Amino acid sequence: MLMDTPDEMLATAAAQGDRAAFATLVGRHYDRIHGLAWRLTGSRTEAEDLAQDICAALPAKLRNWRGEARFTTWLYRVVVNAAHDLRRRQQTRHRASLGWGDWELARQDEIAVQAEAHDWLAEAMTRLSPELRDTVALVLGEEMTQAEAGVVLGVSEGTIAWRMSEVKKRLRAMAREDAK
């Protein structure tokens, strides 16, 4: 029966202290959390850590669940915020060397051996700013509409549209460079 209960009802029940509902909810969404965390950080280890942190904090966060949005939208927002916080914690003088940037450094050291496809992906993501990466992760990775992504990131739909066109420009510029 629990398996068919909508997310929103489970979340509400969990917020009231229903253990089974909470367990179902976390089990159902862990992969999603992990997936978005990977898309946002570009690192498997970080995605795992981030997902764990989020799971650990979820009981407390659920207390603020008001049922005003779709549960997944709410959850995405939690993940994106957690990723931002992670970035901020990591921020040092070498501000760009995080996530995909770490990977970039590793490549320069010829330590990492990556598949060619992932190579391109990583390079593409490295060249995007954090905002653009978040946007890409949601719009392309999670296949959200621009409006949904806007709600999660707390910006207008127009901003998402602008960011996506920026991404296209970047990619075009990259392709041109590669062609050289």
Added chain:
Amino acid sequence: MTDDLDDLRMLLKAAPAPEADAKARAMALAMENFDRLQGSADAPRSSEDRTKAAPQNGVRRMFKFLTSRPALAISTSAAALLIGVAVILPVTDLRTGPTDTPVATAKPKVAEADPASPDTGDVAAVTERNTTPPGTMDAPPLPKANHETAEANLDRATGNDLASSVATAEPAPVEPMADVLPEAEPEAEASLLAEEALPAAPATNGGESELSDPAAIALAPMMEGDAELRLRMEAPAEAIGGTLGYVTAEPVVAPVPELVQPQLEDTEAYATEAPNPVKVTAEEPVSTFSIDVDTASWAVIRSTLNMAVLPTPDQVRIEEMVNYFPYAYKAPTEEEAFASTISVMPTPWNPGTRLVTIGIQGALPAVTERPPLNLVFLIDTSGSMEDPNKLPLLKQSLSLLLAELRPEDQVAIVAYAGSAGQVLPPTAAADRAAIMAALDNLASGGSTAGAEGLELAYQVAEGMKADGEVSRILLATDGDFNVGVSDPEGLEAYVAKKRETGTYLSVLGFGRGNLDDAIMQSLAQNGNGTAAYIDTLSEARKVLVDQLTGALFPIADDVKIQVEWNPATVAEYRLIGYETRSLRREDFNNDAVDAGEIGAGTQVTAIYEITAPGSDALLNDPLRYGAATAEGTEGELGFLRLRWKAPGEEQSTLVETPITGTEEATAETRFAAAIAGFGQLLQGSVYTGDWGWDQAIDLAVTNRGDDPYGYRIEAVNLMRLAQSLSAN
């Protein structure tokens, strides 16, 4: 190219599957925290619903049983009801919780704290309250990590006004806690610990305290902000040891006025010195400094105020604020490079002193005769330049500048990020399309190899040079020089050396959050250029278009000002601003010592506050064995010496003018005084006395004069904004 987008989509969709282990671990932790939270929620709020609590405990207990496993269906449908209950009475889980708390003992303790809300100084009562509840209530597990969490949250809270927004959204703020915090630090900490069962609570308390703590206001500009209106306080992940790894007060809590969201991070660095002290003329009659034509400080202050934050004193450089505005000073005659205008007037903020304003007006050579210009745009395209107010604004700004160039001028573009590269080879300004296309293609990404970019830019500039042409590098950055030679001193030395070759360097700062004002300043100073901060397109127009000639064509190099005060008429003096520009007395005559440049048509203003001997306003007692008074200069206040070099010359020229004290003030100099007063108010200067915002605003409004571009009225509005902000 949708192909690329599709590729990206495909690759992103192919996220690696999570490891089963990791998933199990995370879920176990989630359940553990979930259990821990049950029954302990919101303990600190228990005083709020005292009267209604008892009858509803039964209801609550009933729901508690209902929501257990067998009756899930009912509980989920009753969920909406329960939310309502939880909001009004967020507390009572404590008493219905599994730990079987002795409700009776807990009640009076908390009730005792209740009337204490106005009673802020009563530390004893608070201490008792703090120490008792954890023991008597036998509260659910409060591991030590929670204490750390409380402290961490507290730390963050002081620097983060997001917390205050969270606080306002809470249904039941704990007033007394906040008030006690500043005076009784240890108690307050303990109380946080005591009150805390849900780790989100201390964030709220911290927020409260931040509201009531005046010291926190000073910290405001250091705080981190979030563009995305996220209202969270989080504990560091290190607290994981058994409790929540990561706690945030919910993102969807309450709307925050947009203004309270400064997009600041604390990686900004400012060039600053302590404000000049009052000097005793008899001890140190000579004041020497280099002129400063930078205006960056004004724009930084403006953008900070517009984020509803008062600038910190280190962001305030008064001379740059004053020099931001154009002044209608007397124009130089044809053979002069510049003219100086002196005026003396009573000090607005101190009736016992006078202000001596020295205004310098650079000559404006006929624009048609200007030599061809070689411009190298050195553009930071690092990832941090992504924001709309950085790279996109930069592109628009430079396109404004392009419109002002002549066909024979040349433009080259060097971009630097992960690596430096020439984006556009030297191109005649006539070929606008090619330049615009190159600008348009700039994309940000990667880290910042500033040093490498600078070297390349100088190389390109050398290549473009021909006789009689002016070469200048325009460095546009958000302040990061963090890869490669990140040793600012090395960079400065390099720029200073290159200055000898005749290529000057100006710096345009973009965006906030990472602005390395100190590096910008020193590069521009060493590169004989100006440092300007561009936050809006209209600022770009002011800097690049209105002042194109001045910013790009120097008419005098190494301009130094020396004023010798007459101890017979001036007992004390104080130079307002120019702290970062002061020179040693002997350096005035040393042509090897670098100083500021004046561009065509620009104005520079310096203001001294002087006190006559015997005045009540003197801050130092006179010496018993005073210096001999000067002869033959009766009544003169002092003597102004100006030294400058014509561009490219080795030998300096000296101009001397006595300051008689009879020079009349104009609206121009009074407006300059108003701005200097504004700067001092922002710095919290001790010299302004009772003189405050109202007087500063009055003075500025009355002396607004001719203000065709509206710069001055903008200043007045900023003063009003600062007044409101400082009233909080």
